[in-house]
Amino acid sequence: MQLKKTAVAGTMESGDIMITIDPKESGGITLDLSSNVMQQFGRQIEAVIRETLAGLGVEHAEVSAVDKGALDCTVRARASAAAFRAAERSDYQWEAK
């Protein structure tokens, strides 16, 4: 997935995570995460973001995320939405449960 512009998804409300994605030419994915549950869940949140972006074929991006206690499914949803917005694409690949 080719990113074209900076995009954001999510809010700063409790239970949410705000993810901003900036396109980059090279250098892989750099991630700047802040969370109020950094100690317990920081690594898990980072893993979910990286895994989601890899699944979408995003190779290079500067990602910043402000977590307010989001569950994995929320992190996945926000990362996906931000990536599609950054790529200016809407050909979502919804997969069955």
Added chain:
Amino acid sequence: MEKRYVKERLRRSMMFVPGNNPGMITDARIYGADSIMFDLEDSVAYTEKDTARFLVHNALKTLDFGQKEIVVRINDLSSGLGVQDLEAIIPAGVHVVRLPKTDSAQDVIDCEREIARIEAKHGIPVGATGMMAAIESSGGVLSAREIAHASDRLIGVALGAEDYVTDLRTTRADGTELLFARSMILNAARSAGIAALDTVYSDVNNEEGFLAEVSLIRKLGFDGKSVINPRQIGILHKALLPSEKDLKKAYAVMEAIAEANAKGSGVASLNGKMIDRPVVTRAQRLIALFEAYTAKEEDEEE
């Protein structure tokens, strides 16, 4: 074919949950509503339709909502958003799709066609997903019967009063303004053998007004209503309980039936009066309501 929905079930309370609010989606199961309705329509800003779809899609696939009925209110198909909503939620396992602004049977048929197409695309048995139709206009009210009969997937028809009263050029008041619509929708639902579901009561701080409305729709015969605030759920369930007198009579009826059956008699009587079939049906319904209220639902104990 395995269906994701149950046609006949308890639907005293159907709680709206904004589709772009992760905190509320996560907590939705703890409030004791019979059905949870994730909303992609009015509570989601036009610019956030995409993020809400991702959120509801992932929540449906991941979170455990216990025995709750999971409904998603989509945008109407004419907006161009409705089909995109369906693309996201059908593969995620939604039980029932709530179609807003249903003006005609054709609206139901068009939505059903899209659902069937998406089910087939994902290898989901065609017909697995249920539907409910919300009627929100004078045209819809006048077509209520055709709407209620438009698809086998329909579990119920609901009234959406805010748009409806605007269409009528009136406002929400004591219920007089909704009497015709409620009566139409109720009779349409019953003629199709499906649920009749009342509109929201938006003034969440007015408990007295809420109770008066619940009392009215209960007398009319509605199964339940939409709620927008969890606080209304307990009040609603309690207000829908049968009176002690009616409940005693209901149990007496069921005992008399059991006795008659034990004797091999086809005719049961209570206090010298023969018990007709409708009396039994009513007794069973009251007991079911009571038992649902008293049952310690695991969901709420957690």
